[in-house]
Amino acid sequence: MSLRIKHLYQRAGFGLSPLEWQTKKSLSIPQAVDHLFQEADAATPLTVIDFEDLAETVTEDRRKAGRLLTQQYTLEWLDRMATPDESALLERLTLFWHDHFACRSVFGHLAIRQLHTLREHALGSFRDLCLAIARDPAMIRYLNNQQNKKNSPNENFARELLELFTIGPGNYTEQDIKEAARAFTGWGSTYKGEFRFRSGQHDYGTKTFMGQTGRFDGADIIDIILEQPATATFLVRKFWAYYVSAPADEDLIQSLSEQYLASDYNTGALLRSMFTADWFYAKEYQSQQIKSPVVLVSVLRRSLDISFNNPEAQLRLLRALGQSLFDPPNVAGWPGGRSWIDNATLMLRLNLGAGLLTKRELDLQFRDLPELEILSDPQTRKLDAEVNLQPLLALIDGNDLANDFQCLSDYLLATPARINIKDLAGLIDDTSGEERLRRMLLVILSSPEFQLS
Amino acid sequence: MKRRTFLKNTGLASAALFAPAFLQRPSLVTNGKILIVVQLSGGNDGLNTVIPYRNDKYYELRPDLAIARQDVLNLTDELGFNPSLEDLRPLYDQGHLSIINNVGYPNPDRSHFRSMDIWQTAANSNEYLTTGWLGRYLDSRCTGCDVPHHALEFGQGLSLALKGVDKRGFALNDIQQMARTNRNPLLRYLAQQDAHDHEHEQVAYLYKTLLETQSSTAYLLEKTEGKRTRANFPATPFGRDLRQVADLILAGSDTKIYYVSLGGFDTHANQAGPQGRLLSVYAEGMKALAEELQQHNLWQDTLVMTFSEFGRRVAQNGSRGTDHGAASNLFLMGGNLRQPGFYNEGPNLEDLLEGDLKYKVDFRQVYATVLDKWLAADAKSVIGKGFDGLGVL
Structure with a gap:
């Protein structure tokens, strides 16, 4: 049973702290899933701030202030992902939506508003979420809907809505994009971070979209897209890639898609049925996921109870690992999977645990960081952090090396490492207590298997 | 050697145990040509x-930022270098630079x-690709390669x-530093474990x-150990990167693609000083690289392509800088250029797109030329159809 619990928390959340592991590993799956959803229900909404009106001119200083605010929100989000008191299910799912509705947000007040929206609707109806994102100021700016006007339509948002956010390529025509763009004309935003419908710029004419004709606006377009079964399938495939991370089982995709459509896109219900299904825990789905950089860092923080003396260094680390929040590579999000891994990121990942455990400087030298001034601070080159190993000591008895190593592996690894701990006894033998534990952890966290969940 | 004593043994790098995988392997086929991309x-x-130093519009739109006519290093009757590019002048004069x-x-x-x-992906502006143009080149021309150092990037x-579907390049900040990481006995131990495990594909x-x-780290270290080029590379990260490139080329490394970058060009405010300094770092580096490779008769097999993601707005902004623009110039350097000097005429400042220069040459035409004429590849399979070569190589 504890294998299943570990799998659930690694995929639906960010692993378990040592204390959580002790208290939760004997739960049944339905109990644990209930727990996860209860925590999500109890989560506190984010606080959204208004920005003073930037009027017509956006100076470089304002941009810089906006970027710094985005970085602050990033750090707060990373804290939520690493803290057992927060809802791991909700934060992990919000991370999914942040990747799905990929959007670069330079202004912090717009970034936090968007994150609030993603989080608020994360477990609810995808219809509500999609409409809220179409009205989201950060997205409106990112995909140029601000410039989408009756007399000069800009198709950027309409195109990505169809191609990346809802139904996927092959299910619509170029003409559908043009008609959808017309329906979203005049959907703009203010710099304060408020949606504004500019009726003078809206095209009130008749549109023909996916075979239906009417005086559609953006909400009608979303409704028509969501009537298509292909939309449910497209979204289910993305959930599958994120939570199951294995080649798709077409029968399961089909039945999950039908369920999602029938529930009117109730995301919470879909995830609950995935997490409580027997197949979710099948052996072939275990340890097949390469942890994303954000997940990796969150798991490490949770497992080692890390407190940072310079939290900003996490931003540099995540950039080096290839995942800067609020700054996806493009509107398609992070490609994920094996694309996380190249020689440089792998070596950084394998050395990361050792860096934290031994306070060694991680050498992160960037050649260019346009618009990322905080990372130019040389202080952020070093991950200055304290680990608290006390809770981990409770997992082992401190006598038998093989046995203790097994306990720690069971806790931290989704699949046993290709390590015969007896080979490495020389590294550990003469130590005791916390130092002995530290060395065992060094071995486990350096193993490629730790990169998987 | 018993595994048990592995970590106690100081002779960790026992030759038998770490027989490098690079002794016999297929390599990248480029007809001996080397490409260096400078970003x-x-x-x-x-x-x-x-600088279009005869163009009144240029001086009109950049009252504080234009380079004064008398300071421009004239190349043609119309165009000349920023004075900070003085070190490129000899390359231009010798016919080793195409603009x-x-x-x-x-x-x-x-x-x-x-x-x-x-x-980097050679995509259309409304298209999102997850592979890069050089990565796809590796996919097509390096199919049997089992090590990644055929294409090398200096950076974090x-x-x-440099990411393809199956093949990838190799990234590092510094060969020596990478070698130190590589000596981590734990990672060496792990690398020796048999993980040919079909059940766990990702493992x-x-x-x-x-x-x-x-x-690859062992290979690159072996190639460069004790070797140092003599030319005067600037004492900056960019200069160090170029020196390492020169070291490897001189050592006959299997690496055929090098990727280096120089950052800091986002000059929204008080542009003149910072841009000048960056351009001289760039020019000094290029001069040193060319001299070193010329001395060893390797310059004729080398092509350096320098690009930036965009140029800047034609008119200066309110803080003596420039905002993000569009089309710009691109440099090709090497000892084997078919059309040195200016490939085409300078920018038309009377015909702008939202205040920016209009493009006349698609950057993918340059890539197509480099792929077909320099790297012995099939450009169509790497970047798609419809990009005519330029005849510059």
Whole structure:
């Protein structure tokens, strides 16, 4: 049973702290899933701030202030992902939506508003979420809907809505994009971070979209897209890639898609049925996921109870690992999977645990960081952090090396490492207590298997 | 040697145990040609790099920022270098530099990140590719390669440009530093574990990457150990990167593609000083590289392509800087250019797109030329159809 619990928390959340592991590993799956959803229900909404009106001119200083605010929100989000008191299910799912509705947000007040929206609707109806994102100021700016006007339509948002956010390529025509763009004309935003419908710029004419004709606006377009079964399938495939991370089982995709459509896109219900299904825990789905950089860092923080003396260094680390929040590579999000891994990121990942455990400087030298001034601070080159190993000591008895190593592996690894701990006894033998534990952890966290969940 | 004593043994790097995987392997076929890509990150102001010094519009739109006529290093009757590029002058005079003006792409994107993505993937501006143009080149021409150092990037992490579907380049900051990481006995131990495990495909993939990393690091270290080029490379990270490139080329490394970058070109305010300093770092580096390779008769087999993700707005902004623009110039350097000097005429400042230069040459035409004429590849299979070569190589 504890294998299943570990799998659930690694995929639906960010692993378990040592204390959580002790208290939760004997739960049944339905109990644990209930727990996860209860925590999500109890989560506190984010606080959204208004920005003073930037009027017509956006100076470089304002941009810089906006970027710094985005970085602050990033750090707060990373804290939520690493803290057992927060809802791991909700934060992990919000991370999914942040990747799905990929959007670069330079202004912090717009970034936090968007994150609030993603989080608020994360477990609810995808219809509500999609409409809220179409009205989201950060997205409106990112995909140029601000410039989408009756007399000069800009198709950027309409195109990505169809191609990346809802139904996927092959299910619509170029003409559908043009008609959808017309329906979203005049959907703009203010710099304060408020949606504004500019009726003078809206095209009130008749549109023909996916075979239906009417005086559609953006909400009608979303409704028509969501009537298509292909939309449910497209979204289910993305959930599958994120939570199951294995080649798709077409029968399961089909039945999950039908369920999602029938529930009117109730995301919470879909995830609950995935997490409580027997197949979710099948052996072939275990340890097949390469942890994303954000997940990796969150798991490490949770497992080692890390407190940072310079939290900003996490931003540099995540950039080096290839995942800067609020700054996806493009509107398609992070490609994920094996694309996380190249020689440089792998070596950084394998050395990361050792860096934290031994306070060694991680050498992160960037050649260019346009618009990322905080990372130019040389202080952020070093991950200055304290680990608290006390809770981990409770997992082992401190006598038998093989046995203790097994306990720690069971806790931290989704699949046993290709390590015969007896080979490495020389590294550990003469130590005791916390130092002995530290060395065992060094071995486990350096193993490629730790990169998987 | 017993595994038990592995970590106590000081002779960790026992030759038998770590027989490098690079002794016999297929390599990248380029007909001996070497490509060095230099990326100027942040959007270099092309108009203050190659200056249209006879153009009144240029001086009118840049009252504080224009390079005074008498300071320009004249190349033609119309165009000349920023004085900070003095070190490039001899290369230009010797016919080792081609300047292609007005390079860009349709519907230009003015975000650094997106535009860099477009350049690195060779995508249309409304298309999102997850592989880079050089990565796809490796896929097509390096199919049997089992180590990644055929294409090498100096920097923190591998750029999308060098990621293919199956093949990837190799990224490192510094060969010596990478070698130190590589000596970590724990990672060496792990790399020796048999992970050919079909049940755990991802496990096998990670172990394979680890082993390749160690092989390539050992190879690069062996190639460069004790060797130092003599030319005067600038004492900056960019200069150090170029020195390492020169070291490897001189050592006959299997590496055929090098990728280096110089950042800091995002000059929104008080541009003149910073851009001048960056351009002289660039020019000094290029001069040193060319001299070193010329001395060893390797310059004729070398092509250096320098680009930036976009140029800048023609008119200066309110803080003596420039904002993000569109088309700009691109440099090709080497000892074997078919059309040195200016490939085409300078920018037309009377015909702008939202205040930016219009492109006349698609950057993918340059890529197509480099792929077909220099790297012995099939450009169509790497970047798609419809990009005519330029005849510059």
